[in-house]
Amino acid sequence: EDKVVQSPLSLVVHEGDTVTLNCSYEVTNFRSLLWYKQEKKAPTFLFMLTSSGIEKKSGRLSSILDKKELFSILNITATQTGDSAVYLCVINTNAGKSTFGDGTTLTVKP
Amino acid sequence: DADVTQTPRNRITKTGKRIMLECSQTKGHDRMYWYRQDPGLGLRLIYYSFDVKDINKGEISDGYSVSRQAQAKFSLSLESAIPNQTALYFCATSDLNSYEQYFGPGTRLTVT
Numbered sequence: 197e198d199k200v201v202q203s204p205l206s207l208v209v210h211e212g213d214t215v216t217l218n219c220s221y222e223v224t225n226f227r228s229l230l231w232y233k234q235e236k237k238a239p240t241f242l243f244m245l246t247s248s249g250i251e252k253k254s255g256r257l258s259s260i261l262d263k264k265e266l267f268s269i270l271n272i273t274a275t276q277t278g279d280s281a282v283y284l285c286v287i288n289t290n291a292g293k294s295t296f297g298d299g300t301t302l303t304v305k306p
Numbered sequence: 307d308a309d310v311t312q313t314p315r316n317r318i319t320k321t322g323k324r325i326m327l328e329c330s331q332t333k334g335h336d337r338m339y340w341y342r343q344d345p346g347l348g349l350r351l352i353y354y355s356f357d358v359k360d361i362n363k364g365e366i367s368d369g370y371s372v373s374r375q376a377q378a379k380f381s382l383s384l385e386s387a388i389p390n391q392t393a394l395y396f397c398a399t400s401d402l403n404s405y406e407q408y409f410g411p412g413t414r415l416t417v418t
Contacts, residue, residue, distance in 0.1 A: 202348075230406065238396060238409035239349075284348055286407075293364075294339065294407065298348040 198223040202285050202297035210305050213275050217300045219285030220267040229261055229268050232284040234299070239284055242270070275304045309333045310410040312397050318416045319387050327382045327413050329397030337400045338380040339407065340364075340372060342393040349396065355380055387417040 199222045209215055219229065228246045232239035243252045245261035245268060252259050256275075261268045272279055282299040289295075310331045319325050329338065336357045341349040341364075351364030353372040361372060369391060373381045384391055397410040 238411050241406055241408075244406055286349075293354070293362075294351060295365075296341075296348040296350070 198287065198289065198293065198295045200285055200287050200295050200297040202283075202300050204300060205298065206301040206303070208303045208305065209275055211276055213304075214271065214273045215275060215302060217270040217272075217283050217285075217302070218267060219270070219297055221285075221287045221295075222266065223287050223289055223295065225290040226263065226287065227290045228288045230286045230288065231259055231268070231270050232286065234282045234284055235280075242283075272302075275302075277304050277306055280304045310397060310399055310408050312395075312410040312413050314413060315411065316414045318418065320418055321388055323387050325384045325387055325415070327395055327397075327415070329380045329382070329410055331378050331380075331397075331399045331408075331410075333399055333401070333408060334377075335399035335401045335408070336377065337402070338374065339398040339400075340370075340380065340382045341396045341398065342366070342391075343396065343412075344393050352382065352395075384415075384417075387415075389417045391415065392417045 201220050203218045230244045231242040243259045248263040256273045259270045282301050284299045285297040287295050313328045339354045340352040343349050350366050355361050355374045358374050371383045395413045398407040400407045
């Protein structure tokens, strides 16, 4: 059975801190890993990763995939209160199935 | 206009009632998905469809059925709603090559 585990489940930091969110997985026929940010509405796409070792970057956010060790990390530097959200990791397989992790709830305090 | 729309946005219904949630998309994607989200949990896949003639069960399909009426429309039905189906339901689409998923705004369903 495909499995996606995110850690930590929740995290509280102060503005300006740097955070690292983790996503480990066990799936058959991995195709891609996606990160989403979800506030009080539908998830917003952040990154899609398909190859190991290539960092994707967007502003203060970055992510990298390790297909050998079966994990990905999402880094957020200089956090802001607007970064408070649930961050979801999802794995897509070649069969087209998507499996989501339970999410990491990030709270950034002023 | 939003690329993926869901109707209704909110619905309260009683146990035993049949209810349909609808999803429409203008992105021209072949693949469509229905998820539910419960407090403190991630998204769980209910059903997915790769094209009009292809319907697949997801992780939690019991108690649900779907219909892919056209490439742009994918409906989720609860034949006889029960309280533990109270959740936030999301429809999503993706194209054949990227697997990047585009989500609708969600339908908040309450079964009393």
